[in-house]
Amino acid sequence: MKLTTQQINQLYLFTRQHYVEYYDLQTELVDHLANAIETEWEQNPKLTFDEVLNKEFRKFGVFGFMDVVESRQVALGKKYNRIVWTDFKGFFTIPKIILTGFLILAVFYFLKEYYTIEIFRIAMFFLIISMLPFLFFENRKMKKRKQETGKIWLFEKIIFNYGTFPWLIILPIHFFNIIRIDRTSNPSDLALFCMSLFIVSMSLAIFIVLKIIPSKAEAYLKQTYPEYKLENL
Amino acid sequence: MPRNDKKMKNSQLYKGSLNTIIMKLLEENGKMYGYEITQKVKGITQGELNITEGALYPALHKLEAEGLLDVEIEKVDNRMRKYYKLTESGQKETVNRLSELEDFIRNMQSLVNPSPKLEF
Structure with missing residues (x-):
């Protein structure tokens, strides 16, 4: 399942909320998260967008995107x-x-x-x-x-x-x-x-x-x- | 004893080789994006080696700043994707670093697993 444009925008917002204020970095991280979410959905289609997002974000470690x-x-x-x-x-x-x-x-x-x-x-x-x-x-x-x-x-x-x-x-x-x-x-x-x-x-x-x-x-x-x-x- | 996969990704031993791994993959595949690299490494090592996101992007950015990698942007679906590829100096450097890594592997091999001495 592909992400919608609205969900992509939500990912941009998510990176901003996690202290990534620069657009160039936001873009790279958004694509990464989007790919990860799409892959995860292939295996666990029942998970919600937020659940998968949080799961993927945790992989970045305790400092998040820092x-x-x-x-x-x-x-x-x-x-x-x-x-x-x-x-x-x-x-x-x-x-x-x-x-x-x-x-x-x-x-x-x-x-x-x-x-x-x-x-x-x-x-x-x-x-x-x-x-x-x-x-x-x-x-x-x-x-x-x-x-x-x-x-x-x-x-x-x-x-x-x-x-x-x-x-x-x-x-x-x-x-x-x-x-x-x-x-x-x-x-x-x-x-x-x-x-x-x-x-x-x-x-x-x-x-x-x-x-x-x-x-x-x-x-x-x-x-x-x-x-x-x-x-x- | 089964190997502990979870711990392997944090191993210090891999950290020094991350840049070389990335460059080698780019040499083989032309251009790649960040997520693709993590998946590729996972695939090749059958899930034993997991490059963490927190380590991959810093490494890519450093290589880019050093002029070894170049970037390209493509619009894929409804988002932008940043591809990395080797520059000319990056290609030369890959050859150097690979031979360095091979020497390292060979030396480690003989240190860890010395071939039995036949002399008495």
């Missing part, structure tokens, strides 16, 4: 980190290295000319300000889509929550607050260069996480989920 959700989160988190790292490396290879090198030198000469600790703080301040629009507006895209479709894709959530990198966004705020060392010191060129390299690398990493990857979110989702295309026709 292990499946967690493992998927870890796997996709790694995928996200790989994307960030590849994009970051891209700024240090030809042709982008020219732009990166130029930025580092520009910051270096600027620091050399005008170095005071205040300059560093002002730079951090501008970095924080320039991050704000992305933080507020990019995130709304995901929320809006969730409202429209009622679906969250796990990889989408990782992208818009910046994976494991929220600390990166807080970093400039820390620097802004923490740096209150003596103003009289006159750092060496090497120290200034390292500082420039650090500021540029940090800004690039933030730019990748906040702007580049979210702007390509659609493409990443299509690549990760073949069903994404079917759903969003």
Whole structure:
């Protein structure tokens, strides 16, 4: 006996009730449960839908779907980190290295000319300000889509929550607050260069996480989920 | 003594080989979906080995993230079905892991069941 569309919807609801909030995982689990229920019905046709469902759900163990959700989160988190790292490396290879090198030198000469600790703080301040629009507006895209479709894709959530990198966004705020060392010191060129390299690398990493990857979110989702295309026709 | 089937599925001994089992099955069958894999293993081992759902999907997701598996979606009846298949690097890796597993089996065999020594 095949499951009806209504029963399939009931299975989706069941996964949601058991803390699977992501549509991609729900779909995989729904198909699994549906197959298991259909097989079980061949042997015990008298059991009700709920009885068979509970029997099959118990096979997932005491933590239910938790292990499946967690493992998927870890796997996709790694995928996200790989994307960030590849994009970051891209700024240090030809042709982008020219732009990166130029930025580092520009910051270096600027620091050399005008170095005071205040300059560093002002730079951090501008970095924080320039991050704000992305933080507020990019995130709304995901929320809006969730409202429209009622679906969250796990990889989408990782992208818009910046994976494991929220600390990166807080970093400039820390620097802004923490740096209150003596103003009289006159750092060496090497120290200034390292500082420039650090500021540029940090800004690039933030730019990748906040702007580049979210702007390509659609493409990443299509690549990760073949069903994404079917759903969003 | 009859074997205890229920316990076998939890055995630590099988855990390390789960990925290889999955890859081997995909090599033989092309594309498969999760439930199909559990049933296939049950069938081949005549019900002695039961891959638990809580172990199968994490393994599949890990292999997919490592780029060894690729996914396909098909609409079957009134639901969507996610198929897994080996990527090119997955196929190469399957060969490696199978030969590793075979070595392991052979070594275990000779450790557990040493052939009698004829020397005196």
